[in-house]
Amino acid sequence: MRAQPAAFSECLELFSHAEEEEAYSRYLDLLLSVWSDGSALPGAPRAAEDAAEKIRQAPDGRRGHLALLLGLLTETGEPGLRRRVRAGLHHYLALLDTLRDEVPLGTALVYLLAHFPEDADRILPTARKAPLDPDDLARLERCLASFDPESPGIGRSWPSPARWVLSHAERDQERRWLATLGHEAKTAFWEKDTRTLLAYMGAKAACAVATGRVESEAPAEVDPVLLPDRAAAEMPQFNGHLDLMHCPACRGRLSRRATGVVCRDCAVGYPARQGYLDLSGEAVGTGDQIAGNSPLYLSWYEPLLRPAFLRVNGTNWNGAVSVADEDRYLAEHVRPVDGPLLDLGAGTGRWTQVLTRILGGERVVAFDLAATMAARLTKVVPDSLVVRGSGGGIPFADGSLGAVNCWNTVQSIDQPFATVREVGRCLGKGGTFTMLTYRKSHDPLYRYFQRQHEECLGVAAFDQKEMNEALDSAEMDVVDEYTPGTFLIVTAVRR
Ligand SMILES: C[S@@+](CC[C@H](N)C(=O)[O-])C[C@H]1O[C@@H](n2cnc3c(N)ncnc32)[C@H](O)[C@@H]1O
Incomplete structure (x- = not known):
């Protein structure tokens, strides 16, 4: 059982100065002082302001944690919190602009920025120049895009739009399928895709800040299953079963x-x-x-x-x-x-x-x-x-x-x-x-x-x-x- 959460500012101090091996546990104390399972706790508005303002001064290796925290506060859906987090956009973009090989910071910034489609024009030029993992960039672009019922890719952007490289036959198959969907069904797919992508980006960022690394998302090496080009007989073979x-x-x-x-x-x-x-x-x-x-x-x-x-x-x-x-x-x-x-x-x-x-x-x-x-x-x-x-x-x-x-x-x-x-x-x-x-x-x-x-x-x-x-x-x-x-x-x- 965790003790009663301490005040955010106190937790922030402890987290910022924690030894490496203690940092993640201090980070959880910090997060759980203002956030619980997708909901904001009473200190959250103040925390959003503080974290947005102080993220650039945080020690090396700790900025990704704060970016993730800001993304989580935005995702609670509380308009006041969203506004406070958004006020720090110039700081997040400055961090993105100077990003080197800090994987936790890169993944967490992408997760945070993906919540602000209204700022796509400010975010994307910087993101496209940053040394981001191409899957992370593709997810960010998709989350910031506006819904287009004609867009191919509805219903299949997870886990990364960059991975879905379709053959001509698959494109045709998809076109035929999309033509069977009404506006409402397409909207529902689009919204579910966005939500699943955000969850995926968040999980990746959470793993990156907890462990300091995540591998690139190469597709699994599975031997292709070869399907014989013959119709099966109608009756199954029971094999005595x-x-x-x-x-x-x-x-x-x-x-x-x-x-x-x-x-x-x-x-x-x-x-x-x-x-x-x-x-x-x-x-x-x-x-x-x-x-x-x-x-x-x-x-x-x-x-x-x-x-x-x-x-x-x-x-x-x-x-x-x-x-x-x-x-x-x-x-x-x-x-x-x-x-x-x-x-x-x-x-x-x-x-x-x-x-x-x-x-x-x-x-x-x-x-x-x-x-x-x-x-x-x-x-x-x-x-x-x-x-x-x-x-x-x-x-x-x-x-x-x-x-x-x-x-x-x-x-x-x-x-x-x-x-x-x-x-x-x-x-x-x-x-x-x-x-x-x-x-x-x-x-x-x-x-x-x-x-x-x-x-x-x-x-x-x-x-x-x-x-x-x-x-x-x-x-x-x-x-x-x-x-x-x-x-x-x-x-x-x-x-
Ligand atoms: C995620 S897939 C797993 C396939 C494979 N075993 C694997 O390792 O990837 C889960 C499968 O469970 C099947 N399934 C779901 N509910 C089921 C149920 N009540 N009884 C039998 N199969 C079910 C689904 O149709 C689906 O093919």
């Missing part, structure tokens, strides 16, 4: 029929579509978290969007967890007993392929709620059974699965703990449950930006203790926990 499955409505046994399967108890039929079995009971097109955004999201997910998501939610700005680390973790921890391995929330399938390489395609069942993903998975893992359904009601019998993997997914599921219970029910004794997800940051500043992303992207982060309790109640023992940054990477074994 149908006997282990049950009706998601009544848990009755399922029988094959010409167009899919039927429940032997309640007689509900479930269709086969493009090579996958659809047990979702939902219309095609519902609940598509990735492709439900811009249609380009599908092909840009693995190289661009997913790594950005890991950076923000996992605090992975300095690459603590690489794709190779993820692959290695799966190879070392997935240990199935008898029965198939279910890849729950398989998504675009790159990590499902890793599992098929370890266990063989026939042993793996690719499972996802989104029809787009299920259709794609039939091509990405052509030897595996692909099922569309929800983790909240896994259509497999008790103890029938050899292992379950849920990689970068449980945070996207509406009822994550119900899904964990379902995993425990379906896993055979001794089978592993491997999971990559995220912890709530204990740092109140970073947590604010992590939460902004959760709201914009519709995901969650977990309290580690609560997740462990959920695993325990689902009869699983945690045998390995790997928690760099704010990742929560766990292996649990069914008791």
Whole structure:
């Protein structure tokens, strides 16, 4: 528990003179004396004036902290605060003009300045001359731009407009998609893009001031998933797993029929579509978290969007967890007993392929709620059974699965703990449950930006203790926990 916040001026003094190793903790004291989780505290107006006035005199290595604080005060939305922070614009521009290689200051200034689109004409000429990371500059330009319904890029500027270099075909695809959107939908996309970009810039600046560095945002090195140019057969290949499955409505046994399967108890039929079995009971097109955004999201997910998501939610700005680390973790921890391995929330399938390489395609069942993903998975893992359904009601019998993997997914599921219970029910004794997800940051500043992303992207982060309790109640023992940054990477074994 933090003590009652001291006055801002006192905290500012302590922060400015703090030794390096104490600086961040003193900074949090300073920030939390006037700001709490996106809201301004009573001393904030005075603090905004002070910080705006004194930012240039702050010691080397401490100015970025103040720029971030000023951005946070502006973002509270209090008009009086905004006005006070804006009064210091000439100071921020002077700092930008003399910026050298101070990454924390550069990222924090960009985050601060991105809140003042009305000053774009003053800000951008200086920003374009400054030695900024091109991704930071592109985000700043986008946040300062005014809404243009004709603008390409609506719905796809995150994590950086500079990274979206489209082919001709993608441009056409985007044009066709934009033509289907009304003014209101475009405005909503534009506003959400701005908010998500600000949250991303803030998270990056928060990491930079806390650690003194952030790596450049090179796209992840993922081997491209090659999709065979052939239509899948309509009927899925069951690989002998149908006997282990049950009706998601009544848990009755399922029988094959010409167009899919039927429940032997309640007689509900479930269709086969493009090579996958659809047990979702939902219309095609519902609940598509990735492709439900811009249609380009599908092909840009693995190289661009997913790594950005890991950076923000996992605090992975300095690459603590690489794709190779993820692959290695799966190879070392997935240990199935008898029965198939279910890849729950398989998504675009790159990590499902890793599992098929370890266990063989026939042993793996690719499972996802989104029809787009299920259709794609039939091509990405052509030897595996692909099922569309929800983790909240896994259509497999008790103890029938050899292992379950849920990689970068449980945070996207509406009822994550119900899904964990379902995993425990379906896993055979001794089978592993491997999971990559995220912890709530204990740092109140970073947590604010992590939460902004959760709201914009519709995901969650977990309290580690609560997740462990959920695993325990689902009869699983945690045998390995790997928690760099704010990742929560766990292996649990069914008791
Ligand atoms: C962020 S993606 C993860 C994909 C992949 N496993 C990875 O590591 O990148 C999350 C996936 O979970 C799926 N999903 C969301 N809710 C689900 C649910 N209730 N049941 C099954 N899948 C779900 C989404 O459709 C999406 O494909």
